[in-house]
Structures are given as C-alpha cells and as structure tokens.
Amino acid sequence: MKPQQPTNDLTSHLLKSKVVEMPFSDFEDRMMQRIVQQAEVSKQAHKDIKMSTLCFTIGCCLGIVATAWGYAYQWRTSSSGDTPLFVPVVLVGILALLHYRWPELKRRLGQAK
Amino acid sequence: MDALYIRKVLDGDSEAFRYFLKEYKHMAFTIALAVVKDEFTAEEVVQNAFLKAFRNLDKFHQQAKFSTWFYRIVTNEALMMHKKQKRDIVDLIPEYEEELLDESAILTMQQEEQQHLVNEALKQLSSKEALALRLFYLEEESVKSVGEITGWTTADVKTTMHRARKNLQGVLNQLLNRSLKV
Numbered sequence: 001m002k003p004q005q006p007t008n009d010l011t012s013h014l015l016k017s018k019v020v021e022m023p024f025s026d027f028e029d030r031m032m033q034r035i036v037q038q039a040e041v042s043k044q045a046h047k048d049i050k051m052s053t054l055c056f057t058i059g060c061c062l063g064i065v066a067t068a069w070g071y072a073y074q075w076r077t078s079s080s081g082d083t084p085l086f087v088p089v090v091l092v093g094i095l096a097l098l099h100y101r102w103p104e105l106k107r108r109l110g111q112a113k
Numbered sequence: 114m115d116a117l118y119i120r121k122v123l124d125g126d127s128e129a130f131r132y133f134l135k136e137y138k139h140m141a142f143t144i145a146l147a148v149v150k151d152e153f154t155a156e157e158v159v160q161n162a163f164l165k166a167f168r169n170l171d172k173f174h175q176q177a178k179f180s181t182w183f184y185r186i187v188t189n190e191a192l193m194m195h196k197k198q199k200r201d202i203v204d205l206i207p208e209y210e211e212e213l214l215d216e217s218a219i220l221t222m223q224q225e226e227q228q229h230l231v232n233e234a235l236k237q238l239s240s241k242e243a244l245a246l247r248l249f250y251l252e253e254e255s256v257k258s259v260g261e262i263t264g265w266t267t268a269d270v271k272t273t274m275h276r277a278r279k280n281l282q283g284v285l286n287q288l289l290n291r292s293l294k295v
Contacts, residue, residue, distance in 0.1 A: 039167075
C-alpha cells in the first residue's frame with residue numbers, strides 16, 4: 001500500500017517525523033510494573049478457572065454418585081420420604097463450607113496452636 | 114521484529130513487552146495528545162492502551178500490522194477519554210478564515226520552534242482534525258490506513274483532512290501574528 005502524497009507541502013513539512021516525545025522519563029518502568037502485575041493476575045485467574053472447572057466436574061460426579069446411591073439405598077430399605085438423601089446432602093454442605101472457609105479455618109487453627 | 118516479540122510475550126515472557134513500550138510510546142503519546150490536548154491525560158490514555166494491548170495480544174491477527182492495531186486501541190482510548198472530559202468542558206472550535214500564510218516566516222524558524230508552533234496549533238484544532246493530521250503525516254499513513262485506525266470512511270477522512278489543513282493554516286497564522294505582536 002503506497003502512502004498518498006500530501007497535497008500541502010508546508011503542512012507535510014511541519015508535521016512529518018515530528019513526534020511529541022513522552023515527557024515522563026519513568027513511564028517505561030511504571031508501565032512494566034503494571035504489565036508484570038497484570039501478567040500475575042492473568043496467571044492466577046487462569047489457575048482459578050482451571051481449579052473451579054475441576055471442582056465443578058468433581059462436584060457433578062459426586063452429585064450423580066450421591067443421587068444414585070440415595071436411590072439405591074431407598075430401594076433397598078424401601079423407606080419413604082427424604083431420609084436417605086439426608087446424609088449426602090449434609091456431606092456436600094460440610095464440604096462446601098470447608099471449601100469456602102478453609103483459609104479462615106486454617107488461620108484460626110494456626111492461631112490456636 | 115514485532116512478530117518475534119509478540120510470540121515471546123504470548124509464551125509468557127512479560128519483560129519482552131518492553132520492546133513495544135520503547136518502540137511505540139512516543140507515537141502513541143503523540144496520537145493521544147492530539148485528541149485529549151493534555152499531557153497527563155495523554156499519558157493515562159497511553160498507559161491504558163498498552164495495558165489493553167497486553168491483555169488482548171492473543172487476539173491480534175498476525176496478518177495485520179501491529180502498529181495499525183495498536184494505534185486503533187490508542188485512538189479509541191483517547192476518544193473515550195475525550196468524551197468523558199467533554200461532559201465538563203464545552204469544546205469550542207472556531208472556524209478559521211482562509212488567509213495567506215507567511216510560509217517563509219515558519220520555514221526560517223529553528224526546528225524546535227517549528228515543533229512548538231505545530232504542537233500549539235494542533236492543540237487548538239478539534240480532536241478529530243488533529244488526529245487525522247497526526248496519523249496521516251507522522252507515520253505517512255494512507256487515507257485508507259487512517260480510516261482503518263479511526264473507523265472513519267474514506268470520504269470522512271478526506272473531508273476531515275481538507276478541513277484540518279485549512280484550519281491548521283488559520284491557527285498558524287493567528288499564532289504567528291500573536292508572536293509578532295509580542
């Protein structure tokens with residue numbers, strides 16, 4: 001693609017290759033700091049996405065197993081109501097609580113020691 | 114060269130991004146300044162643009178020129194910032210009369226004086242006109258490339274360029290007259 005010739009010679013003369021230099025000498029370093037921070041955040045976000053996908057998959061599998069197990073148990077004991085599902089539901093609840101509160105629990109356990 | 118460093122950054126070498134900072138910071142600053150007219154705001158625009166480019170580098174298609182892609186980001190960021198500022202400041206750009214410009218007075222000036230005069234003149238033009246002039250002349254971009262960077266149609270670029278040249282002459286005249294009076 002060939003650049004078109006400017007029609008006005010003076011404008012061309014005045015504007016050609018007259019870049020305004022960035023007046024802030026520490027711009028590059030400040031920018032690199034932000035870039036490195038951004039890279040770390042992206043890396044962490046990537047890790048978190050992987051982890052959450054893994055947890056979701058495990059959760060799904062556990063859910064299917066728990067449901068199947070619940071039905072099997074119900075069928076064997078032929079009891080009625082929601083009682084057989086009570087155990088897995090409580091288990092999932094405890095696991096979820098542990099998952100979300102784990103850092104806090106760990107910190108408290110450390111303080112107790 | 115750009116492609117090599119893009120690969121490095123995409124492979125996880127964040128430090129390689131310094132190449133783009135060194136290579137494009139001045140031009141990016143010039144474009145941003147043409148639109149926002151203030152050095153501190155222009156620096157903020159350039160920072161945001163570089164950060165955006167870093168975040169979206171994987172979306173850049175190697176068939177296109179990196180500079181075109183990056184200048185488009187700078188232009189969009191600058192126009193967005195200008196829009197935000199416009200809420201507070203009313204943009205009053207006068208129409209300049211077509212007077213004959215004393216070209217010899219400008220051409221006899223020192224290089225630094227000329228640059229100062231041009232920078233001052235561009236500050237007084239509308240953002241759109243200053244941007245068009247900067248893109249067209251600085252990087253010797255074609256009308257088509259200016260259109261690609263700004264998102265304007267070819268006709269729009271041509272019209273803006275025509276008006277910008279005319280207004281630039283008017284502003285230069287005014288600045289020259291003022292400096293002669295002083």
